[in-house]
Amino acid sequence: MRTGPLNRYGSLLPRGERGVGLMEVVVATVIAVIAVVALAYSFGAGRGLVNQYEVARIALAAAQRRMETLSTLPATAAELQIGAPHVGDVQVDGRTVARESWMVEDYDDPADGLLGDVDLKKVTVTVSWGRLSPSETLSLTRLFPLH
Amino acid sequence: MVLATMIVMGMISFYISSQSTWMASSTQALAQRDATLLIETISDRVRVAHTAQVIDSPDSLHQGLVLFDIDPFTQVLVERWRFWWAADSLVHQGPGLNDDRGPAVASRVTRFQLDTSASLVEIRLVELRAGDGQLVRMSSAAALYNRGTQTP
Numbered sequence: 001m002r003t004g005p006l007n008r009y010g011s012l013l014p015r016g017e018r019g020v021g022l023m024e025v026v027v028a029t030v031i032a033v034i035a036v037v038a039l040a041y042s043f044g045a046g047r048g049l050v051n052q053y054e055v056a057r058i059a060l061a062a063a064q065r066r067m068e069t070l071s072t073l074p075a076t077a078a079e080l081q082i083g084a085p086h087v088g089d090v091q092v093d094g095r096t097v098a099r100e101s102w103m104v105e106d107y108d109d110p111a112d113g114l115l116g117d118v119d120l121k122k123v124t125v126t127v128s129w130g131r132l133s134p135s136e137t138l139s140l141t142r143l144f145p146l147h
Numbered sequence: 148m149v150l151a152t153m154i155v156m157g158m159i160s161f162y163i164s165s166q167s168t169w170m171a172s173s174t175q176a177l178a179q180r181d182a183t184l185l186i187e188t189i190s191d192r193v194r195v196a197h198t199a200q201v202i203d204s205p206d207s208l209h210q211g212l213v214l215f216d217i218d219p220f221t222q223v224l225v226e227r228w229r230f231w232w233a234a235d236s237l238v239h240q241g242p243g244l245n246d247d248r249g250p251a252v253a254s255r256v257t258r259f260q261l262d263t264s265a266s267l268v269e270i271r272l273v274e275l276r277a278g279d280g281q282l283v284r285m286s287s288a289a290a291l292y293n294r295g296t297q298t299p
Contacts, residue, residue, distance in 0.1 A: 036161060043168045050172045050179070054283065057183050061287035064190070065269070068290045072266040092284045093272050 052130070056138070059098050059127040062090040063140045066100055066125045075147050080104055080121060090127060098129035107143055120146055174278030181252035182275050182285040185238060188251050189270060190289035192228050192240075197293045199263045204231040210261050212268065216293065232259045236276075257282065266291050 073079055079086060082104045090098035102125040109119035121144040130136040189212065193199060196214035204211035211231030215224040226243060230251065233239045237250035238259055258274035269288045276282055 039165065040161070043165050043172075047168055047172045050176050054175070054179050057179055058285055061183070061186055061285050065286065065288035068190075068288045069267060072264075072290050092286050093274070 052136075055097060055129045055136075058092060059090065059129055059138055062098060062100060063125045063127045063138060066102060067123070067140055067142055070102070070123060071142070071144070075121070075145060080123070080144065082106060082121065098127050099132070100125065100127045102126070118146060120144060171279045171281070175281055175283070178254050178275045178277035178281070178283040181254035182273055182283050185252045185256075185273055185275075186270055186285060186287045188240070189230055189268075190287065192230075193268045193289035194292050196227060196291055198224060199268045199291060201261045201263050202231070204233075208258050208260060210259055212261050212263075232256060266294060
């Protein structure tokens, strides 16, 4: 009696039809390729995020540096005058990695109960990098004495 | 057989490549975090200090920072804390050279350059080497807020 693999109708397959079908190979290959491409993309995206946050960390340190530097200046210094924004480059080891700007504005302290008077200066330091998009921009704000 | 071998070789090379990318990203992220931590650690110490002095440790590419405060009883400057680049390529910290509290961060520091004025310490460059050899550079500054009105 002959034995061997059966087809879907229960009868024996001829010897030449044993094995994996072409369609099964194609489907398995497509699935494997999609999985591998997705995995490779996720690794690349992860690496890209690490690089992006490197610049973000540099930008935060640069904003802190600017704020600390401004805090050591007298209130009459040109860098602390209210008006047009001050702009400059952020350089690390001689290489420009971002753009910085800071704006000095009047600030009315609500704690004194007087409306409309100027009590303090509000300094906002903004650092942008890459395509200067909102996700590639950070700001720090601090209040400075008026005099 | 040849096709199967090629597929297996491709999978092995993809695995090795992806592991390499993964490790490079991880070590890079660690070095970045260490750079931020080092700058924050120095800044926290500087902000409560009265005076700072930059020293070569041992040269201008590898420096150190000595932070002073005024002793409330004697009214003279006394050393409170210091950071210095040591021979193990790590930035150590402690109340003095003879009281080393260990490295501030675990990453190797290839350059540690500082500058100081009467009221500001500028961390000109902190350069850390990640595990895969890439360099992470950062700079910042911190003000000496504990100057008060007294000067020795």
